[in-house]
Amino acid sequence: MLVGISLALTWFIWYNPSNFARQQNNDVTVEKTTRTTNQEIKRDTFLPTGVLWQGAQQKYQLGSTGTGMAARARKAVAKWRVAKVGAQKQLSVAEYDRLLTEPQSLQLTYQGTVSWTLMRKLFFGDNSKADASYSFDRIVFDTENQRTYLVNDYHETSRRLVIKQPNYGAIADLLGAATTKYKVTEQRFDHHEVALLDQSITVQPQTYLIDKQSATHYISLLMTDNTSTSAVDTKQIGNQTVYTVNSNQRLAVDKNDSLMQYEDFAASAPAQTYSGVLSSAFNALSSLSFASTQGIRYFSYSTQDSAVTFRTYVRGLPVFNQTSNGTVRVVHTTSSKRIEFSGSNLEAAIPTSQTAVELPAASEVLAKLQSLGAQPSDIDDLTVAYKWQRDTNSGLVVNLMPTYYVNVNGTYVDYADLVDGRVDITTLINTGN
Numbered sequence: 001m002l003v004g005i006s007l008a009l010t011w012f013i014w015y016n017p018s019n020f021a022r023q024q025n026n027d028v029t030v031e032k033t034t035r036t037t038n039q040e041i042k043r044d045t046f047l048p049t050g051v052l053w054q055g056a057q058q059k060y061q062l063g064s065t066g067t068g069m070a071a072r073a074r075k076a077v078a079k080w081r082v083a084k085v086g087a088q089k090q091l092s093v094a095e096y097d098r099l100l101t102e103p104q105s106l107q108l109t110y111q112g113t114v115s116w117t118l119m120r121k122l123f124f125g126d127n128s129k130a131d132a133s134y135s136f137d138r139i140v141f142d143t144e145n146q147r148t149y150l151v152n153d154y155h156e157t158s159r160r161l162v163i164k165q166p167n168y169g170a171i172a173d174l175l176g177a178a179t180t181k182y183k184v185t186e187q188r189f190d191h192h193e194v195a196l197l198d199q200s201i202t203v204q205p206q207t208y209l210i211d212k213q214s215a216t217h218y219i220s221l222l223m224t225d226n227t228s229t230s231a232v233d234t235k236q237i238g239n240q241t242v243y244t245v246n247s248n249q250r251l252a253v254d255k256n257d258s259l260m261q262y263e264d265f266a267a268s269a270p271a272q273t274y275s276g277v278l279s280s281a282f283n284a285l286s287s288l289s290f291a292s293t294q295g296i297r298y299f300s301y302s303t304q305d306s307a308v309t310f311r312t313y314v315r316g317l318p319v320f321n322q323t324s325n326g327t328v329r330v331v332h333t334t335s336s337k338r339i340e341f342s343g344s345n346l347e348a349a350i351p352t353s354q355t356a357v358e359l360p361a362a363s364e365v366l367a368k369l370q371s372l373g374a375q376p377s378d379i380d381d382l383t384v385a386y387k388w389q390r391d392t393n394s395g396l397v398v399n400l401m402p403t404y405y406v407n408v409n410g411t412y413v414d415y416a417d418l419v420d421g422r423v424d425i426t427t428l429i430n431t432g433n
Helices: 002-015 017-022 027-045 069-076 093-100 116-124 168-172 215-224 274-286 362-371 415-419 425-431
Strands: 050-054 059-063 081-085 105-115 135-142 147-152 157-164 180-189 192-197 201-203 206-212 233-237 240-245 249-254 259-264 296-302 307-314 317-320 327-332 337-342 344-350 357-359 379-390 397-408 411-414
Touching (some): 027 274, 050 069, 050 180, 059 192, 105 274, 192 362, 215 240, 215 249, 274 296, 274 327, 274 337, 344 397, 362 379, 362 415, 411 415
Parallel strands (some): 317 379
Antiparallel strands (some): 050 059, 050 105, 059 180, 081 157, 105 135, 233 240, 240 249, 249 259, 259 337, 296 307, 307 317, 327 337, 397 411
C-alpha cells in the first residue's frame, strides 16, 4: 500500500490540475469560469444528503457510484417548472406517517432545514418562479399519484408543489440507477426522522490525499487583501497563534491540530431571511478557496447560535473527526462573522484494496447504547459515517474508516468510543440536562 500511496503522491505533485490552472493568465476567461463554477458549487453544496425510496411495504436508502443519487434526482427535475407552492398544511400524526410511507415515492432528505426561496432555483432551475416563505428538510415525489410535496419533519407540515409538465417517469427510473439499496426503517429522534438500517452492511474504507495549508495561506486570502502581510500582528497565546489586522480581523490557529478560527468584527450582517443566512454562509465557505469542494454539503443550521455547518461527504456518508476536520462552521451576527475550519481538507481519493468493514443493524446499536444507559430520548441522531484517521506513514494522507456516529444531546461521538469506554456516555447525557 505504501508503494501505491507514493506513486499517487508523485502523480499528484506533477499533474495536479489546480497547479496547471494557476499558470493560466487570461483574466477574462478565469473570471467567467469562476462565476459559473461558484454557481455549480453552490448547487452541489445544497444537494440533499439522503435519498430514500418507499416501495409497497419497505423503504430503501439508495446510493450510487460516480454521480450521486441526489445529483441524478436534480438532473431529472432540472426542466420542471414550479407554477405554485400550495398552502402550508399541518399534518396529523396519521397524515404525516401516510405521506412518508406513500408507495412508489422518492424522498430526498436534508440533515437540517433549507429555505424554499434558496432551493427553488438551485434544485428546480431558474424557470421556477413560484416563491414562498417555507423551510423544509424533505422533498417527496409521489410517482404513483404524480404529486410533489415539501415536508418539514420538525413541525410535521407540508406544502404541495404545482408543477407544469412534470416527468415522474424519470423520477421512478432513478430506482434502477441505484447501485446500493439498503433496507431502512425511519424512526423519530429529536423531532426529525432518521433512516435506520434494518440489516448489517459492509462498507469500504477510503484513503485520501489531503490539502494542507498554513496560516499564511489563509491570512492572504481572508485578511490582507492588497495590503502587506507586515501589517499583521502575531501573538502566541497558549497553544494558539493569533494573527490580527487593525483590530478588526483575527485568525487563531491551534498548533496541535491545525484548527483555525477567523473573525471579522466589521462584517456586514447577512440579509435577515433564512435564504440570506444560508447564502452568506456559503459565501464565507467559498472565501476559504479549498483545493477541492467536491463532497462538501450543507449539514445543519443552529438557531441557538446562528451557526451554519457544512460537512464533507464521501460516497454518500458524512465524515466526522474529533478535531472537526472536514467541517466548516459559519456564525454571523449583526456586526461580526466567524468561520471555524481546518487547514487540512480532503483533496483526492487514492485507490486502495482495503478490507470492507461490517457494520451491525441499527437495532443492535440502539440496544447496546441502551445497555450503556442511553434512552431513546437522549439520542438526537444515529448515522453510518466515516471517521477521519491520520495515516501513520504520511502526513499528507488520511484514512476514512466506516463506523456509526451517534448524536447524544448535541454531540456526535464515534459509537465504538462509547462501547470501548473512551467516551463516557453518562457524562454526555448529563451535560445536556
